Amino acid sequence: MNDLIALHNIVKVYPPNVLAVDDVSVSFCKGEIHSIVGENGAGKSTLMKLLYGLVPFDSGRIEFGGVNVRFRKPGDAIAMGIGMVHQEIVLIPQYSVWENVVLGAEPVRTLGRIDSRTAIDAVRSKIEEFQFNLDPLAIVDDISVAARQKVEILKLLFRNVSVLILDEPTAVLTPQEIPQLFAELKRLRDRGHTILFISHRLDEVLELSDRITIMRKGRKVATVEASETNKESLATMMVGRQVIFTSKRTPxxxxxxxxxxxxxxxxxxxxxxxxxxxxxxxxxxxxxxxxxxxxxxxxxxxxxxxxxxxxxxxxxxxxxxxxxxxxxxxxxxxISFVPQDRGKMGASLSASILDNAIMTHHRLEKRFSRWHGLVLDYRKARDFVDMLKERFSVQMASRQSDFRSLSGGNQQKVILARELLLATxxxxxxxxxxxxxxxxxxxxxxxxxxxxxxxxxxxxxxxxxxxxxxxxxxxxxxxxxxxxxxxxxxxxxxxxxxxxxxxxxxxx
Known part of the structure; x- marks a missing residue:
């Protein structure tokens, strides 16, 4: 297979000194499913955001179709045929499937009015072309999470992208919904599309991928053929040690x-x-x-x-x-509680990491307050966050950084750690x-x-x-x-x- 995309010596530093992507070179071929795996904070999503134009890279270069490119915004990438489906689904729930798909690219009649009949027919044609089994008239709020995931992909196919970047697409799906998504992704690959698949689930990666790139601490460890590796080997390359996949539960x-x-x-x-x-x-x-x-x-x-x-x-x-x-x-x-929706129920994304880490603790434990509970003891709060960071291997730039600055996995670690440390x-x-x-x-x-x-x-x-x-x-x-x-x-x-x-x- 010929290289469609080539990333050369890509570097990304987040201020003040977080090296998120460290001199990474990797290539992706036309008509392949290429997975990128690694620990939370290994740089997988950041690398794809750099390719997609969501985040600027500091040094290196990107080739697309043999031509040097540097996308300033996602619209530039989409115009060149590269689209990205993010981990969090961002559809408008009150709109129908067809309205979500054509949003921003609506066919119009005279006086700028949306030609809804043409739009519905065009969306239905795309659904049939890619065998997505969706009703273009259905309201998004009434369809399953798996169907919403397909609508996100359909939005990009409607814009004729040839490269699909999927960031943890199965994280919101049930086990019963995943095989159908995989069948559709393989059909897209067989039609010449390139799928870049970010995932933590190694069984899925091995089942779906043609090739796999492993990242650790911002660097590329290796790119391997999926048929020539296994779950244990991938896990060892990801975390730098052997991972046990059998139960440790004892009577x-x-x-x-x-x-x-x-x-x-x-x-x-x-x-x-x-x-x-x-x-x-x-x-x-x-x-x-x-x-x-x-x-x-x-x-x-x-x-x-x-x-x-x-x-x-x-x-x-x-x-x-x-x-x-x-x-x-x-x-x-x-009750200690870890909710399924960390962004809406488990944390305040705009608050600091420190504020999120001590939530509930500061109301229930006297050690975090002074002056009869009127003043927060920031020294003890900082010590608590430092202990949590060390014990649970949370990668963060600063305690005062916004919680949203953490990767999804590191957000989950903070919430888990906070709840595990409650005496309930x-x-x-x-x-x-x-x-x-x-x-x-x-x-x-x-x-x-x-x-x-x-x-x-x-x-x-x-x-x-x-x-x-x-x-x-x-x-x-x-x-x-x-x-x-x-x-x-x-x-x-x-x-x-x-x-x-x-x-x-x-x-x-």
Whole structure:
């Protein structure tokens, strides 16, 4: 294959002294799927943003089709046939599929009015051309996350891009949705498109890719043929040490009852039950996992436990105390919480890293305040952030940098660390390793298991069944708002859990 894109000795420094991309040279061929992997903060996304014109590089050069280019903005890259789909979906939910696709490139009639019929026909033609199975008239807010991901890709195909950069595209998808996306990406490759695929999920990378480039600490480690490597080798190159992919969970005697959900119902305003008679318990020294296809009540369950929604019926208890009517702050004295949406619920992106790291701690722990709680003790807060940074390997330029300046994985590490360090009996985790690299996931799993050894009770909601089988003692399966199975991990299989998730077995 001939090189379509060649990056030569690319360097990017973020002030004051963060070397994000360090003398990287790599090439991408026409008609290949080329994955870029590495730890959080390794420079993967930054390298692609430099190529796309989102961020300027400091030195080096880029060739596209044998010609030196330097895109000043994404519009320049799109005009040359390079498009990027970011990790966070940025569609307008109230608009239809076709309106989102043509936005900014609308066909118009006389007097500048949008020619909606021509636009709909053009979008429908693109959908059929690329076999995307989308309804151009559907409202984006009403379609699945996987369908929204396809709309993002379709926006770029509508603009005739030949190179697609996908940044963690499967992070928001359920396991059932990923094979369809991969089939569509392979069809695009076979039609001559070049796919640049950023991911932490090594199994997916090996299944999808033709070639793989590994980065570590801003430098390129190697580019290898996917057919000539394996998961263990990739992980070692990524993190610089061997990564263990088998469960470290050992037998542990569970203790007292810590958390109970008792006959919980949650109804929408139109009468639709999203939680239906949900009852279960979690004991000290026990990790209970919840599996289910997204949209089967997990989100409503989490919100109800945390007080973001009030259940229609039923109650929640922590160590025998009914928390159903307590304020969120009162619940936080008993519950550590890692939400699935770190940007909206887990952090304040515009606040500093320090402010985000001490959230909740500063309200519940006297050590962070002086003068009877009237003044924050910044020295102790800084020491806390430095300890958190060291213990959890968070890569940051400064404690006072905006939280949004961190990579997605490092944002997740700060939130996880903050919650792990709260002295609560019950830990609620909703997709805690989403967006983390293999080394960080291994570390987080170790911390979860350490909480189990310390007799904390853990409820883990995850779309990754392999994750649940690695750390959970029991797996509850949700389907249509109900708990349809309560299975001991050692006595079930991924296939059995998957069958319950899809409603294929009788309720337990």
């Amino acid at each position: 542990h005697q569970r203790g007292e009852l810590v958390f109970e959900a008792q006959h919980v119902d949650w109804e929408r305003g139109d009468g639709l039950k999203l939680l239906d008679d949900v009852s279960f318990s979690v004991h000290a020294g026990e990790i209970v996992g919840i599996a289910g296809v997204e949209g089967n009540g997990q989100f409503e369950l989490v919100n109800s436990i945390m007080g973001l929604e009030q259940p229609t019926r039923g109650s929640f208890l922590v160590k025998g105390k009914d928390i159903t009517s307590l304020s969120i702050l009162e619940r936080r004295k008993l 009996p019950f830990f609620l985790m909703d997709q805690p390793t989403r967006g983390l690299d293999v080394g960080s996931i291994e570390y987080v799993h170790g911390e979860i298991l350490a909480m189990r050894e310390a007799d904390r009770a853990v409820l883990l909601i995850s779309a990754d069944l392999e994750e649940l089988f690695l750390v959970a003692d029991r797996i509850l399966v949700m389907h249509r708002g109900c708990i349809v199975a309560d299975l001991m991990t050692e006595k079930t299989t991924i296939e059995e859990v998957g069958a319950y998730m899809l409603g294929g077995r009788a309720s337990a």
